[in-house]
Amino acid sequence: MEQIHEDVERVLFSEAQLKARVEELGAAIAADYAGRALLLVGILKGSFIFLADLCRAIRLPCAVDFMAVSSYGSGSRSSGRVNITKDLSQDIAGKDVLIVEDILDSGNTLFYLTQVLRMRGPASLRVCTLLDKPERREKDIRADYRGFPIPDAFVVGYGLDYAERYRSLPYVGILKSEIYSRP
Ligand code: IMP
Ligand code: MG
Numbered sequence: 774m775e776q777i778h779e780d781v782e783r784v785l786f787s788e789a790q791l792k793a794r795v796e797e798l799g800a801a802i803a804a805d806y807a808g809r810a811l812l813l814v815g816i817l818k819g820s821f822i823f824l825a826d827l828c829r830a831i832r833l834p835c836a837v838d839f840m841a842v843s844s845y846g847s848g849s850r851s852s853g854r855v856n857i858t859k860d861l862s863q864d865i866a867g868k869d870v871l872i873v874e875d876i877l878d879s880g881n882t883l884f885y886l887t888q889v890l891r892m893r894g895p896a897s898l899r900v901c902t903l904l905d906k907p908e909r910r911e912k913d914i915r916a917d918y919r920g921f922p923i924p925d926a927f928v929v930g931y932g933l934d935y936a937e938r939y940r941s942l943p944y945v946g947i948l949k950s951e952i953y954s955r956p
Contacts, residue, residue, distance in 0.1 A: 799830025819875030880912035
């Protein structure tokens with residue numbers, strides 16, 4: 774057994790479970806986009822590990838680009854205000870775009886981003902999220918592809934952070950509440 778980080782309450786998804794689910798998502802995406810030119814748009818920074826694994830599980834040629842948004846600061850709750858801090862490096866008009874996100878929580882980030890990207894005239898625009906906390910949704914948005922629904926808990930690992938920590942944990946785990954409730 775691998776050693777669990779002392780700040781992690783419990784592991785929700787092991788490295789093996791994540792790998793198996795990412796393979797399934799990749800296969801579903803490859804089936805849907807066969808014969809098309811897919812552009813994966815990773816939302817920095819949380820999606821970078823998921824995107825790296827997902828693009829290799831989608832056995833089709835695909836291009837990759839990134840956007841970064843700020844809405845969270847270093848806290849554990851979304852503010853509802855979203856800023857684009859890094860935009861795409863290409864025009865997406867006429868392209869089949871799949872947004873790749875780490876987690877869909879209040880929905881504020883993806884609600885805003887899908888509106889912004891849709892105005893740029895892509896051929897299609899869909900969303901793939903590794904994790905989804907449906908209980909916390911404030912905006913009417915759902916993912917077209919979803920790894921796992923999870924309960925309302927703050928999770929870290931596999932790209933997800935708390936105050937820039939824990940991203941490199943190979944599993945997804947629930948963070949001990951004393952870590953983020955500390956003054
Ligand atoms: P939303 O705008 O509330 O849907 O929040 C989406 C963003 O908040 C995600 O891309 C994450 O960066 C962050 N986030 C939401 N929940 C968690 C969590 O449990 N752990 C780590 N980051 C989270
Ligand atoms: Mg994020």
